[in-house]
Each structure stands twice: as structure tokens, then as C-alpha cells.
Amino acid sequence: MTANANPxxxxxxxxxxxxxxxxxxxxxxxxxxxxxAATWCYLIGESVGSYLGFIKGGLALGAGCMMGMVLVLLxxxxxxxxxxxxxxxxxxxQFGSRGWIVxxxxxxxxxxxxxxxxxxxxAKSAVQLSVALGILDLSWRNxxxxxxxxxxxCAIIFTALRRGATGVSMVSNILVAHVFIGLWMLYLLVSxxxxxxxxxxxxxxxxxxxxxxxxxxxxxxGATLSWWPYIGAMIRMAPNGRTIxxxxxxxxxxxxxxxxxxxxxxxxxxxxxxxxxxxxIVGGPTYAIVSLTFVxxxxxxxxxxxxxxxxxxxxxxxxxxxxxxxxxxxITIAPVALVGxxxxxxxxxxxxxxxxxxxVAFAPLCGIQIVDYYVLRRGRIDxxxxxxxxxDGAYYFWRGINPAAMIALAAGxxxxxxxxxxxxxxxxxxxxxxxxxLPSATAAAxxxxxxxxxxxxxxxxxxx
Amino acid sequence: xxxLAKSNIPAPAPALxxxxxxxxxxxxxxxPPSVFDIASWCWIILLGVAIPLVLLAVGWxx
Numbered sequence: 128m129t130a131n132a133n134p135x136x137x138x139x140x141x142x143x144x145x146x147x148x149x150x151x152x153x154x155x156x157x158x159x160x161x162x163x164a165a166t167w168c169y170l171i172g173e174s175v176g177s178y179l180g181f182i183k184g185g186l187a188l189g190a191g192c193m194m195g196m197v198l199v200l201l202x203x204x205x206x207x208x209x210x211x212x213x214x215x216x217x218x219x220x221q222f223g224s225r226g227w228i229v230x231x232x233x234x235x236x237x238x239x240x241x242x243x244x245x246x247x248x249x250a251k252s253a254v255q256l257s258v259a260l261g262i263l264d265l266s267w268r269n270x271x272x273x274x275x276x277x278x279x280x281c282a283i284i285f286t287a288l289r290r291g292a293t294g295v296s297m298v299s300n301i302l303v304a305h306v307f308i309g310l311w312m313l314y315l316l317v318s319x320x321x322x323x324x325x326x327x328x329x330x331x332x333x334x335x336x337x338x339x340x341x342x343x344x345x346x347x348x349g350a351t352l353s354w355w356p357y358i359g360a361m362i363r364m365a366p367n368g369r370t371i372x373x374x375x376x377x378x379x380x381x382x383x384x385x386x387x388x389x390x391x392x393x394x395x396x397x398x399x400x401x402x403x404x405x406x407x408i409v410g411g412p413t414y415a416i417v418s419l420t421f422v423x424x425x426x427x428x429x430x431x432x433x434x435x436x437x438x439x440x441x442x443x444x445x446x447x448x449x450x451x452x453x454x455x456x457x458i459t460i461a462p463v464a465l466v467g468x469x470x471x472x473x474x475x476x477x478x479x480x481x482x483x484x485x486x487v488a489f490a491p492l493c494g495i496q497i498v499d500y501y502v503l504r505r506g507r508i509d510x511x512x513x514x515x516x517x518x519d520g521a522y523y524f525w526r527g528i529n530p531a532a533m534i535a536l537a538a539g540x541x542x543x544x545x546x547x548x549x550x551x552x553x554x555x556x557x558x559x560x561x562x563x564x565l566p567s568a569t570a571a572a573x574x575x576x577x578x579x580x581x582x583x584x585x586x587x588x589x590x591x
Numbered sequence: 592x593x594x595l596a597k598s599n600i601p602a603p604a605p606a607l608x609x610x611x612x613x614x615x616x617x618x619x620x621x622x623p624p625s626v627f628d629i630a631s632w633c634w635i636i637l638l639g640v641a642i643p644l645v646l647l648a649v650g651w652x653x
Contacts, residue, residue: 186650190643197639205626368626376638
């Protein structure tokens, strides 16, 4: 039996053949950069600006982002790029032919949650700017605009994604300009407010300088670890590992700290991380319009990639394998639209905390995948077993679930929360020396390694 | 069928869709490709370990 290239292959979760992986380094870099750069950069920058000054904060964030990105690359990269599969399918050797539902649920909640936040953020910014420019007045009718803009944004994303990964790439090619607009905004703020920027003191800095510095690093690591759900769907379009390294490390990891400097600078000098607000202060309404364009472009690009990755992840469910791509897109976009219509304010106010908790799981997930691929399996992955959910399948373990991965994931999450509470930022004494993500990934990897020795002794998991 | 259910022989795996089967067969018949070559590992170590350590050192003493 021979396999022929299928133009719609990028709308399935099946492995992509080499002739279907047409994205070179430049195309992948553009797509990853557009995916990574979004409004959350301001939020990350604002968080860092609470504890560190501009230069120290920028360097800590940059280092953290690159450290987090390399963990994601080493965890999801090898299996995804070897077989052209997404992040979720790549977890089946560790979690089992049914246990992959746990990382799939993490992916779905994380991506749909973040996408909802980003789209609502865009809609609120658009309304605020219209009020500031005198286009709208401060009336109750404006409340209806947020749901309306959210649904319009969802409709545009849906239309673009009808073309699968090509739609993601097309949107990225258009919207990548926003990265340069972002750098221009940063230049404006730095060049006009440099003395204030250097003299500014972070508002919530701890007396422990090492704690502040480590928190800057941790925020960077955490930010890039949250790319784990997205990355597989993008790098599977590249032909080999050599093609993905620089795009991932430079295209995806570098824009986050650079654009976060906007939020960092804004929060230090003007006490606001939202560039739509501070560009109006610095340069007037024209600059604010440019900024809104940036917010729109940034969030559209990220949400498009997120919806695509999430839809591919859903394809791993047997019941959704034969559904049309349009149906799958509707299933993925519908929650975002419904949140925007019915509970935008509640979601915006409360869901961020939940997402912070969900993000805790990605460090141990990376630790588990790294130790499984490089230490336990030494690069030997059974591609057939990834798609066979039967008792004789190599990744069936016990009833389709690998208890070693579940225990390790729980141990990693518990380790993270013990080192740093992601909501209160309460921490243990060792945290300033170790961060929270790195011990969390290490603990999960060690627990997985030790418990997998028992799994292997029981003859499960296809380790022989 | 009843005999099969009573025995300890695992049930046969359900047949995969023909296109998926063909894709898997294509991977199984080819030699396993190496994921990262030496140049890739050099970039990974440089960008993921060495440069972050330099940034951390510079940032701490800044």
C-alpha cells in the first residue's frame, strides 16, 4: 500500500508525509512569531515590572523565555517533527492510547480560555478607543459592542481557517507586520521616557533581590511553556528537525520578551501596560489607533493559530475523525463566541486565575516527554501504536492509561505549587535558587523514570 | 466469538482507515530519520542554555 499526498492532510491528526510538509524555515518563523506575539506580552511585561526594573526585568525575562522554549522544543519537537503529528498525538507514548485525553483537556481549556481572553481584550480595546476618540459615548449600548465584535472576530477566523494550515500561514504573512509595529512602540517609549524608565522602581518588589530576579525568570519560563499546546500543529508542517530549531528558538521565543518590554516599560513609567492607553498619552489619538491596530493584529494571529491547533487536537478523538473540517472548526470556535456573547466581563475578571493554574501542568508534561523520548525509549517511537487503541497496542498500558504518567504529572504539579503558588505568589525558601518550573519538570521526570521501570518490568508500554 | 471472549487472547486491533494505514506503512518502510543533527544541537545548546546563562549573569550584575 502506498500513501499519496493529500491536500487536506493538514486538517487531520494523521501523520503528514514528507511531501505534505511544505513549510520552510522562513514560513515557520513568520507563523510562530505571529502566534507568539499577542496581548499577553503586555500582561507578562506588567507582571515582571511589578518586581524588576527595565534592564534587569528584560534580561531575566529573555533568559527565562529561551529556557522555557528549549524545554518545549525538546519535549514535543522530536515526535511531532519526525512523524508530522500534533502535540496531543505525541503524548500517547507517555500517557497511553486513552490517557492522552488528559493533555488534550489541558490543551483545549488552555487554548480556548486564552483565545476567549484575547478576543475579549481586543473587543474591549476597540470600544475603549472609540469612546476615547469620541466615536462612541459612554452609554449602556456600548456593552453590546463587545459581544458583537467578538462574534465578528470569530467569523473572520473561521473563514481564514477553512483553508487549514494554509489559512494560518496566510494570516501570519499579513499580520507579522504587527511585530515591527510593536518594536516601534517600544522604541517610542524608550526614546522619550528613558531617564524615567531607568529611575523607575517596581511597585511590588520584594526586599529579597534574588526572589525578584527569579520571579522574572519564572514568568519567562512559564510564558513559553504555555506554547506547548500550539507548537506541534505548527512544526509538523516542517520537513525535518533541522528546519524547526531556529524558527522555534528565535521566531517563537524571542518576540515574547521583546514585546513584553512594551508592557514592562509602560507599567514602570506610566503605570499602565495597555499600549492603547499609554500611546494615547505619549503620542495622541493617532498613535492610539496604531496601537489598536497592533492589538487587533496580534490577537487575531494568535487566536487563528490557537483555534487551528485546538481543532487538530480534537481530531484525535475517534468520534471526530470523520467529521468535516468545517464542523470541527465550529466546535472549536463556538465556546469562544459563546463566552464573548454571554459572559465576557465575568470571564475576563475570573478566568485568568484558572488559566494560571492550568499553566502549572505544562512544565511536568515537558519533563515527562523528555525523559520518555531520550532516556526510556532512546528515540524509538512506534507510530502505529499511536493510532491503535487496542489491548495489543504498545501504548495501551492498562486500559489505555499509563499510571506512571498520571502520577508523575500530579507530582510535578504539586512540586510547582509547593515552590510557588501561581495565584498568591507565596513561595518556599528554595524557590529563589531554583524557580518553580524547573524543579516541577525535574520532579515529574524523576517520578516518571522510576515508575516507568515498574511499567517496563510488567511488560507494558512498548519499551522492549 | 464467545470462545474468544472467554480466553485470554486479546481482541484484534480494529482496522485503521486505509489512508491512515498507508501513511503509517510509509513511515514503517522508511529508515527512521534523525530529528536533530549536530548543527541543530549546537543551536539548541547555544540558544537554550548558553545565551540564557549569559543573559542571567549580565542581568544579575546590571
